[in-house]
Amino acid sequence: MKKLINRVEDIISEVNQGLVAAHPELRLNIDPTYLVHKDAPIKNKVGLLSGGGSGHEPMHSGYIGLGMLDGACPGEMFTSPTPDQMMECAMAIDSGEGVLMIIKNYTGDVLNFETAAELLHDAGTQVATVLVDDDVAVKDSLYTAGRRGVANTVLMEKILGAAAVKGYTLDQLVELGHKTNNNGYSLGVALHACTVPAAGKPSFELPDNEMEFGVGIHGEPGIERRSFSNLNNTVDQMFQTLIDNGHYERVIRQWDRQNSCWQEHKQIKQPLKKGDRVIALVNNLGATPLSELYAVYHRLQTCCHQFGLTIERNLVGSYCTALDMQGVSITLLKVDDETLMLWDEPVNTPALRWKC
Amino acid sequence: MNLTQQQIYHWLIQCSQTFAQEQNNLTELDTAIGDGDHGLNMNRGFQKVAEKLPSVEDKDIATLLKTTGMTLLSSVGGASGPLFGTFFIKAAQSAAGKEALSVADLAELIKTGTEGVVSRGKAEPNDKTMCDVWWPVSTALENAASQPLNEAISAAVEAAKQGVESTIPMQARKGRASYLGERSIGHADPGGTSVLLLMKTLQQSL
Numbered sequence: 001m002k003k004l005i006n007r008v009e010d011i012i013s014e015v016n017q018g019l020v021a022a023h024p025e026l027r028l029n030i031d032p033t034y035l036v037h038k039d040a041p042i043k044n045k046v047g048l049l050s051g052g053g054s055g056h057e058p059m060h061s062g063y064i065g066l067g068m069l070d071g072a073c074p075g076e077m078f079t080s081p082t083p084d085q086m087m088e089c090a091m092a093i094d095s096g097e098g099v100l101m102i103i104k105n106y107t108g109d110v111l112n113f114e115t116a117a118e119l120l121h122d123a124g125t126q127v128a129t130v131l132v133d134d135d136v137a138v139k140d141s142l143y144t145a146g147r148r149g150v151a152n153t154v155l156m157e158k159i160l161g162a163a164a165v166k167g168y169t170l171d172q173l174v175e176l177g178h179k180t181n182n183n184g185y186s187l188g189v190a191l192h193a194c195t196v197p198a199a200g201k202p203s204f205e206l207p208d209n210e211m212e213f214g215v216g217i218h219g220e221p222g223i224e225r226r227s228f229s230n231l232n233n234t235v236d237q238m239f240q241t242l243i244d245n246g247h248y249e250r251v252i253r254q255w256d257r258q259n260s261c262w263q264e265h266k267q268i269k270q271p272l273k274k275g276d277r278v279i280a281l282v283n284n285l286g287a288t289p290l291s292e293l294y295a296v297y298h299r300l301q302t303c304c305h306q307f308g309l310t311i312e313r314n315l316v317g318s319y320c321t322a323l324d325m326q327g328v329s330i331t332l333l334k335v336d337d338e339t340l341m342l343w344d345e346p347v348n349t350p351a352l353r354w355k356c
Numbered sequence: 357m358n359l360t361q362q363q364i365y366h367w368l369i370q371c372s373q374t375f376a377q378e379q380n381n382l383t384e385l386d387t388a389i390g391d392g393d394h395g396l397n398m399n400r401g402f403q404k405v406a407e408k409l410p411s412v413e414d415k416d417i418a419t420l421l422k423t424t425g426m427t428l429l430s431s432v433g434g435a436s437g438p439l440f441g442t443f444f445i446k447a448a449q450s451a452a453g454k455e456a457l458s459v460a461d462l463a464e465l466i467k468t469g470t471e472g473v474v475s476r477g478k479a480e481p482n483d484k485t486m487c488d489v490w491w492p493v494s495t496a497l498e499n500a501a502s503q504p505l506n507e508a509i510s511a512a513v514e515a516a517k518q519g520v521e522s523t524i525p526m527q528a529r530k531g532r533a534s535y536l537g538e539r540s541i542g543h544a545d546p547g548g549t550s551v552l553l554l555m556k557t558l559q560q561s562l
Contacts, residue, residue: 008396032430053433076400078391079433107531108434111476115429115438137535143527144534199383199392216535218391223537 001200008197012054012076019061023350026064032082034089035061036071046164046173047071047093050102050157051086052109053078055196055323056217059154062351068161069102069349077196077323078218080108086116090125098126098170102157102177104149105133106218114262117255128170129255130177132156134184134331136245137214137223146250148216151283151320151331152184155343158352162345174254180339182269185242186281187214188329189234194219194286194322213237217285217322217329231292232299238330239303246271272334274308279343281331284318288328293317296328304332312340319351357505358456359562364417365409367561368424372406374557375399375550386546389533394436394546401432401440417457421448421465435531436547439473439486446472459508463497466512470494477530484526484533484540486547489519493555509559516552523548 005011016035020028026035034051041047050060051073060072070093075081090099099120103113113129120127132149141147159180160173168176190212193202196219203219206212211234214223228234248269256263272278282297284290297316304311312335320329335343346355375382375398382395405427412419425444429437447469454461470490473479479487496515500508521544528540531547 075433076397077393079393079397080435080437082430082433082437084430107477108437111435111438112433143529144537145530145532148535196387196392198396199387203387203392216532218532220389220391220532221536221539223535 001195001197003195003197005197011197012074015054015057016061016074019350026061026350029088029092032085032088034071034073034085034092035064036089036092037064040070040093041095042070043095044097044167045095046097046168046170047090047095047099048102048157048161048164049073049086049090049093049099050153051075051081051089052104052106053080053218056321058318058351059320060157063154063157063349065347065349066356067165067345067347068157068352077198080106080112083112083116083119086113087119087123090116090120090127091123094125098128100160100164100170100173100177101127101129102153102160103129103131104153105131105146106148107145109149114253121255121257121260126170126257127255128174128257130156130160130174130181131252132181133250134181134186135216136185136187136242136248139245141250147248150186150188150217151281151329152181152186152333154319155184155279155281155331155333156180158347159339159342161347162342165345166342178267180333182267183334184331185246185272186329186331187238187241188216188222188285188327189213189238190215190222190285190325190327191228192287192326194325196323214241215285215322215325215327217320219322219325231295235296235299235330236303239300239307242330242332243272243307272309272332276334277310277312277340278304279313279315279333279335280304280311281314281319281333282316283320283329283331285325285327285329286318286321287324287326290317293328296330300330313343358458359462359505360456361417361420363561364420365413367558368409368420369406370557370561371554372402374553375402378553382546382549385544385549388543389528389536389540390546391532393434394550397432397434397436398550401428401437404431417454418448418451421451435477436550439477439547440550442472442476443469459497459503459505460501462508463494463501466490466497467494479530482526483530484523484528484545485530486545486551488523488526488545489516489548489551492516492519493551506562509555509562513552513555513559516555520544520548520552
């Protein structure tokens with residue numbers, strides 16, 4: 001393993017220090033570790049908080065700023081942050097309007113965020129949660145931990161962030177969060193595993209003619225190994241899976257502030273259909289050149305056109321990575337006028353910026 | 357013979373050495389079906405426990421266990437942090453007011469802790485989680501209630517070993533390994549292996 005690191009134990013701390021040095025509008029708290037925008041808390045605005053394991057840069061700390069997150073909690077590499085981090089970060093960004101926590105559906109994230117939500121509620125903070133589970137590679141939630149939360153998280157943070165600026169209440173944001181989550185579909189493939197620094201070697205080996213299909217963002221193998229031939233074949237298979245696996249029913253737990261407990265809500269994703277309008281995200285899992293990402297986007301456009309989807313907006317680049325995994329994920333988020341209007345609102349963060 | 361406060365203290369401190377030694381083995385297990393950081397996370401957690409625990413060295417058993425749980429909760433992260441944290445925090449409640457633990461007390465403590473883990477993680481038998489090791493450990497201790505402490509703990513370690521073995525052919529239905537489907541078969545559960553290490557370390561501290 002040859003990586004630009006000093007000691008494995010110091011990586012996260014050095015990344016965080018570098019980020020705030022490069023972007024002085026962010027403030028880093030140490031012990032517990034969290035990052036907030038220097039303007040937080042913003043009066044009359046719900047505070048938005050997300051977090052997760054490190055290694056997905058620029059997610060989440062790179063999305064702190066105007067029109068997106070107020071704070072983020074980076075955990076250790078690929079490891080969820082802890083409840084004390086989330087609790088103190090939430091308190092630092094709460095203007096009195098409450099805090100929305102955006103949680104990716106991974107067991108560790110869910111367990112730690114749920115613990116934090118309970119502690120925050122007991123401490124008198126208005127807290128609500130939105131779960132992201134957009135990875136269509138996982139077909140059922142009965143025999144798994146449910147679909148993973150992957151790159152749609154980025155699109156949701158942007159849309160919910162704009163809504164918070166516009167004065168949406170905590171309850172309105174939860175409703176919008178459910179809608180945006182239920183409308184988002186992602187799928188990833190890996191051509192080469194990433195190397196987790198603590199492990200020191202690639203997480204799996206892949207021959208040149210094979211790919212891991214349906215990977216998450218933690219370097220683990222996908223749902224199956226498929227043969228790899230070329231770009232078009234790969235994108236076509238990904239697109240087909242995104243379309244075929246649209247319908248998905250599951251139960252999502254949501255914090256009930258009135259009754260101080262978790263409530264289970266049945267949620268249904270409807271498949272994408274001809275005539276839908278989408279935001280398309282072609283996301284680098286870490287070690288794929290931009291040239292290949294644009295080529296993927298080119299093919300994706302053809303797939304969408306042939307199927308009858310209109311791509312209203314797009315993002316192509318590194319937004320939700322898995323260290324140095326060579327691979328790509330595609331996210332299609334069905335939009336309506338409300339979400340598209342929120343997407344177009346100004347955003348000013350280290351990793352996403354427009355109209356300001 | 358009862359399990360004394362000093363033995364519990366010694367056990368929890370010794371865990372920092374156990375997880376330092378076993379870090380790489382756990383990481384290897386976790387690389388197969390997870391993301392390869394379980395060893396690092398458990399080691400980080402128990403090093404923190406070893407730093408924190410001396411400040412409550414003379415306190416009762418419940419305080420030792422609760423401090424351990426809170427420290428794991430705030431330093432491990434991932435799924436293991438809340439699960440092992442919850443185990444010790446719940447176990448502490450069962451030890452409240454006790455100066456020493458009989459085998460029956462220890463059985464009750466492990467049972468209470470296990471119930472806490474199950475309630476937080478919603479695991480069911482054969483999901484391929486640490487609970488598939490906690491349950492047999494708990495049962496073994498209950499069955500050994502009339503035996504001497506060292507024999508009861510030997511039985512618990514044996515049950516933990518078999519519990520870990522039993523996870524190998526299972527397909528994971530909880531946690532990150534569940535995404536691998538059938539490919540999760542053939543590997544021992546890393547969290548369950550950590551439970552075995554905890555029990556082995558308890559045996560060594562007698």
